[in-house]
Amino acid sequence: MQVLIVYDSIFGNTEKVALALKDSVKEPHTVQVANVDAFSSTLLAGVDLFLVGSPTRGFRPTGAISTMLKELSQDALVGIKVAAFDTRISIKETNSKFFKVMASLFGYAAESISKALVRHGGTLASETHWFIVSDKEGPLREGELEHAQTWMLQLLGV
Numbered sequence: 001m002q003v004l005i006v007y008d009s010i011f012g013n014t015e016k017v018a019l020a021l022k023d024s025v026k027e028p029h030t031v032q033v034a035n036v037d038a039f040s041s042t043l044l045a046g047v048d049l050f051l052v053g054s055p056t057r058g059f060r061p062t063g064a065i066s067t068m069l070k071e072l073s074q075d076a077l078v079g080i081k082v083a084a085f086d087t088r089i090s091i092k093e094t095n096s097k098f099f100k101v102m103a104s105l106f107g108y109a110a111e112s113i114s115k116a117l118v119r120h121g122g123t124l125a126s127e128t129h130w131f132i133v134s135d136k137e138g139p140l141r142e143g144e145l146e147h148a149q150t151w152m153l154q155l156l157g158v
């Protein structure tokens with residue numbers, strides 16, 4: 001399987017998840033990881049599994065990820081398995097009532113990424129996965145990189 005992982009990251013947490021996903025891909029599978037700023041649709045050539053990840057910012061993906069998804073051609077992902085991930089604050093662990101209400105109403109980045117991937121013809125390979133940060137800028141909660149490794153092995157059917 002040829003895997004492409006595209007991510008955005010402001011404080012480095014989503015990048016760590018993307019790199020942990022990448023490190024879990026072993027031969028005969030191949031993997032490429034790219035920051036969203038380096039994405040071009042030529043990277044999709046030959047790709048079997050396309051993963052897109054973003055920090056959740058204001059209940060949605062970053063502007064760069066949204067723009068990348070918007071600019072994909074209508075059928076760019078036909079024949080490609082797709083899945084989305086994000087990093088986010090745990091609704092259970094926050095004391096902010098405002099955040100709890102808003103998050104339950106407006107959600108997180110991965111859901112809208114996942115929908116966009118399918119809108120562009122992708123075949124959903126997995127439910128969304130998310131990785132919890134302990135505070136607004138991180139760090140990732142303990143065990144989240146292992147969570148990423150486990151998810152990738154599931155995606156590869158190992």
Ligand SMILES: Cc1cc2nc3c(=O)[nH]c(=O)nc-3n(C[C@H](O)[C@H](O)[C@H](O)COP(=O)(O)O)c2cc1C
Binds near residue numbers: 008056136
């Ligand atoms: C301006 C701002 C808005 C944020 N909005 C949300 C949000 O709506 N929901 C959430 O779960 N976390 C939110 N967070 C926390 C981010 O999800 C967290 O910064 C991110 O997961 C870290 O990933 P990164 O290091 O890859 O940037 C926000 C953080 C900032 C700084």
